[in-house]
Amino acid sequence: MNQDEQALDFSTVIASTVHDMKNSLAMLMQAHSQWLARLPEAQRQGPEQGVIDFEFAHLNGMLVQLLGLYKLGVNQMPLQPAYHELDDFIEAQLAAHQEVFASRGIIATYEVDPLSPLGFFDRELIASVLGNCINNAIRYARESLLITVSDEAGQLVLSINDDGDGYPAEMLERQSDYVQGINHSSGSTGLGLYFAGRIAALHQRNGVGGRTEIRNGGPLGGGVFSIYLP
Amino acid sequence: MLSYHQKSFLIVDDFSDFRSSVRSMLRELGVKDVDTADTGEQALKMCAQKSYDFILQDFHLGDGKKNGQQVLEDLMMEKLISHEAVFVMVTAETSQAMVLSALEHEPDAYLTKPFNRSGLAQRLERLEQRKTLLKPILQALDRGKPVEVLNACIALCKQDIRYSPLCLRYRADALRDMNQNEALERLYDSIIADRPLPWAFAGLGKLLFKRGQVSQAKGVYEKALKVFPMMPALYDGMADVLVAEGDTKGAQQVLEEAIRLSPLAVRRQALLGKLAMANEDFETASRAYRQAVNQGAQSRFKDPESNLGLAHALISKGSERGLDTRTRLEINTTLSAVAKENPTDPGLQIRARLMKATSLLLNDAETAEKLTEQALMRLDGMEQFMSPEAALLVAKQLQMLGQAEAGTSMLKSCAEIYGDDPTVMKDIAKLTDDPTILSSSNAAADLNRQGVRVYKTGNLVEAREVFRKALKMQPKNISIALNMAQSLLHGTDTNVPSAELEECRACLKLVGMMPDTDARYPRYQKLKSKAFGE
Numbered sequence: 001m002n003q004d005e006q007a008l009d010f011s012t013v014i015a016s017t018v019h020d021m022k023n024s025l026a027m028l029m030q031a032h033s034q035w036l037a038r039l040p041e042a043q044r045q046g047p048e049q050g051v052i053d054f055e056f057a058h059l060n061g062m063l064v065q066l067l068g069l070y071k072l073g074v075n076q077m078p079l080q081p082a083y084h085e086l087d088d089f090i091e092a093q094l095a096a097h098q099e100v101f102a103s104r105g106i107i108a109t110y111e112v113d114p115l116s117p118l119g120f121f122d123r124e125l126i127a128s129v130l131g132n133c134i135n136n137a138i139r140y141a142r143e144s145l146l147i148t149v150s151d152e153a154g155q156l157v158l159s160i161n162d163d164g165d166g167y168p169a170e171m172l173e174r175q176s177d178y179v180q181g182i183n184h185s186s187g188s189t190g191l192g193l194y195f196a197g198r199i200a201a202l203h204q205r206n207g208v209g210g211r212t213e214i215r216n217g218g219p220l221g222g223g224v225f226s227i228y229l230p
Numbered sequence: 231m232l233s234y235h236q237k238s239f240l241i242v243d244d245f246s247d248f249r250s251s252v253r254s255m256l257r258e259l260g261v262k263d264v265d266t267a268d269t270g271e272q273a274l275k276m277c278a279q280k281s282y283d284f285i286l287q288d289f290h291l292g293d294g295k296k297n298g299q300q301v302l303e304d305l306m307m308e309k310l311i312s313h314e315a316v317f318v319m320v321t322a323e324t325s326q327a328m329v330l331s332a333l334e335h336e337p338d339a340y341l342t343k344p345f346n347r348s349g350l351a352q353r354l355e356r357l358e359q360r361k362t363l364l365k366p367i368l369q370a371l372d373r374g375k376p377v378e379v380l381n382a383c384i385a386l387c388k389q390d391i392r393y394s395p396l397c398l399r400y401r402a403d404a405l406r407d408m409n410q411n412e413a414l415e416r417l418y419d420s421i422i423a424d425r426p427l428p429w430a431f432a433g434l435g436k437l438l439f440k441r442g443q444v445s446q447a448k449g450v451y452e453k454a455l456k457v458f459p460m461m462p463a464l465y466d467g468m469a470d471v472l473v474a475e476g477d478t479k480g481a482q483q484v485l486e487e488a489i490r491l492s493p494l495a496v497r498r499q500a501l502l503g504k505l506a507m508a509n510e511d512f513e514t515a516s517r518a519y520r521q522a523v524n525q526g527a528q529s530r531f532k533d534p535e536s537n538l539g540l541a542h543a544l545i546s547k548g549s550e551r552g553l554d555t556r557t558r559l560e561i562n563t564t565l566s567a568v569a570k571e572n573p574t575d576p577g578l579q580i581r582a583r584l585m586k587a588t589s590l591l592l593n594d595a596e597t598a599e600k601l602t603e604q605a606l607m608r609l610d611g612m613e614q615f616m617s618p619e620a621a622l623l624v625a626k627q628l629q630m631l632g633q634a635e636a637g638t639s640m641l642k643s644c645a646e647i648y649g650d651d652p653t654v655m656k657d658i659a660k661l662t663d664d665p666t667i668l669s670s671s672n673a674a675a676d677l678n679r680q681g682v683r684v685y686k687t688g689n690l691v692e693a694r695e696v697f698r699k700a701l702k703m704q705p706k707n708i709s710i711a712l713n714m715a716q717s718l719l720h721g722t723d724t725n726v727p728s729a730e731l732e733e734c735r736a737c738l739k740l741v742g743m744m745p746d747t748d749a750r751y752p753r754y755q756k757l758k759s760k761a762f763g764e
Contacts (some may be wrong), residue, residue, distance in 0.1 A: 023322055029344040033252050060344075079458065082427070083395040088356040098348035117392050120425055124340075211584070 016072040022063040050103025110147040131158045140164030159226040166216035205230040237283035238263040270296030278308040296528040313368040436466040464486040496531040515543035531584040537564040551670035552592035674703040711741040
């Protein structure tokens with residue numbers, strides 16, 4: 001009991017620090033974009049700009065994820081499901097990464113099954129999962145990234161495809177370990193899978209919970225991350 | 231492509247850097263009409279002058295200022311924005327306390343800082359599209375015509391069935407406003423059977439509770455809380471159920487749970503204060519009332535009852551030796567605010583003075599006496615009725631302050647106004663043994679019941695006669711007066727002057743002094759608008 005309390009105290013300390021870091025980062029990003037806007041057009045572009053944009057998004061995504069993990073841990077993760085228009089939802093996630101796509105020369109597209117234009121899920125939570133996945137895919141993609149939305153036996157499936165080398169075989173084999181949080185050794189991707197798996201599982205319908213899956217192949221031949229929502 | 235470029239925008243944020251950054255993003259997107267405000271108060275003023283198509287509202291506008299949710303509430307309640315307008319809440323993070331406090335008035339979208347130009351453009355484009363799709367529904371909402379809302383929903387679903395989930399909430403709200411309870415219950419049931427939506431659970435629970443199906447409502451809330459343990463609105467509903475069942479301790483616990491999840495809720499804090507007082511948990515009561523007062527300062531739900539409650543809780547918490555300086559100071563501040571902010575309300579003026587006098591009873595008898603005298607002067611000749619809780623507390627404090635006679639007359643008038651309510655009579659019995667007060671309402675209450683029976687048989691003449699007799703005994707009794715008025719209006723042409731109409735208007739005028747918090751107040755208003763043709 002005593003030990004648990006100590007552990008919680010420490011995670012609370014971390015969580016409030018992360019919270020501050022996130023606010024700091026937001027100020028930094030805002031100031032940077034204002035500063036950028038004042039520069040002459042020619043100086044706005046450049047390889048450094050791509051790195052800055054990507055790392056900003058990466059940092060922000062990790063901090064959001066850390067806060068999310070903390071809330072999951074103390075059971076404060078509220079589920080606020082509602083109906084959302086899927087093309088709107090996906091577009092919004094892609095728009096947030098627009099600068100990075102541009103600076104890395106990645107073409108990002110999406111396909112939504114016109115027969116199921118609405119999805120039922122917690123917008124913020126699924127957006128944080130998608131944000132992380134897009135960020136991850138950007139790192140491995142060569143030139144394209146594709147998000148597909150389809151319906152599989154009544155479940156909504158969101159898949160993020162890239163044209164990179166795909167996930168290592170060992171990771172594919174042991175993906176359930178990552179999702180269950182057994183394998184802690186692998187840094188941010190592992191944590192990301194754990195986080196995504198937990199969020200998917202929070203979405204339930206008639207006793208069936210959501211889940212995630214990683215595989216290689218898909219329409220772009222690289223890594224494919226899918227989240228299934230009942 | 232739809233266009234938001236011709237539309238008017240209002241940016242509300244306390245940081246000038248942010249305002250100018252968003253303004254330049256909008257300019258780059260081709261928007262020309264952009265105004266800015268740095269406080270909620272200013273935003274409300276600007277919205278009263280000009281109807282904006284888009285409002286980008288920062289949630290946190292600094293401590294002690296109205297927050298974005300309060301601005302939205304004010305805009306909606308005062309009808310300062312059209313339903314067609316787009317309200318976007320801009321947040322530093324999706325903080326839980328904030329999102330969860332917003333089940334009643336939800337913004338059209340949340341936008342998390344930081345966002346870039348393409349992110350902003352994408353949201354605006356989509357929101358504009360959504361509003362265009364729903365236009366007929368939103369226009370009907372602006373006209374306040376639930377039937378038209380319903381028809382617009384049906385038309386939209388016919389046009390494209392895939393969008394029917396977007397109409398569910400509009401349909402439910404329209405049915406609620408039309409009092410179509412059976413249809414509404416069926417709709418809620420079908421929604422919940424398909425997808426558990428938190429607002430559908432809350433709506434169904436509320437509906438069942440309203441119809442007196444308390445145990446069914448309880449079942450709904452229990453089920454809902456299993457699925458959504460993080461939704462404070464469901465705890466509120468559960469607390470109502472427990473209060474109705476007489477379990478004030480259980481209700482307090484449930485509300486404390488809701489407040490842990492979402493502390494930013496003025497009305498919830500005030501209700502917790504009230505329940506904790508009933509449970510004699512003065513520590514919790516003073517804490518909750520203090521929150522209600524502080525949070526209420528900038529909110530439209532500001533309520534002097536919370537100030538009085540805070541003072542009462544602090545006094546009750548005090549020891550036999552009196553109150554310490556800090557507590558006295560807090561009581562003084564909170565009561566001064568009541569007196570200062572409600573100069574024309576005699577009831578509040580009296581109650582604030584008596585409350586303060588009670589707090590000074592042990593430490594400053596002289597001032598206590600002076601305040602009591604002032605209160606007595608105002609009490610004499612006050613026409614307004616106090617709520618039973620307020621009247622009984624006043625009577626009790628008058629007794630404590632050595633004004634037994636004034637206390638008795640307060641109890642007498644309370645028994646006259648509310649004597650047909652057994653719970654009020656029970657509370658009166660706690661303060662007096664005087665049989666003339668305790669039995670004063672029996673005869674009138676019997677006659678009132680008899681009148682209702684006769685009225686139901688359709689014998690109007692006799693029913694009026696019986697009510698008249700009852701009202702003669704207790705002219706200020708709200709129930710009898712309303713029954714009298716209703717029986718007089720029944721079958722009477724209100725366009726032609728008549729003795730019945732005169733009599734009806736007279737008794738409505740008298741009970742028009744009732745507090746607007748009374749459960750019968752809507753009924754009174756209905757009768758009044760009939761009798762006076764307003």
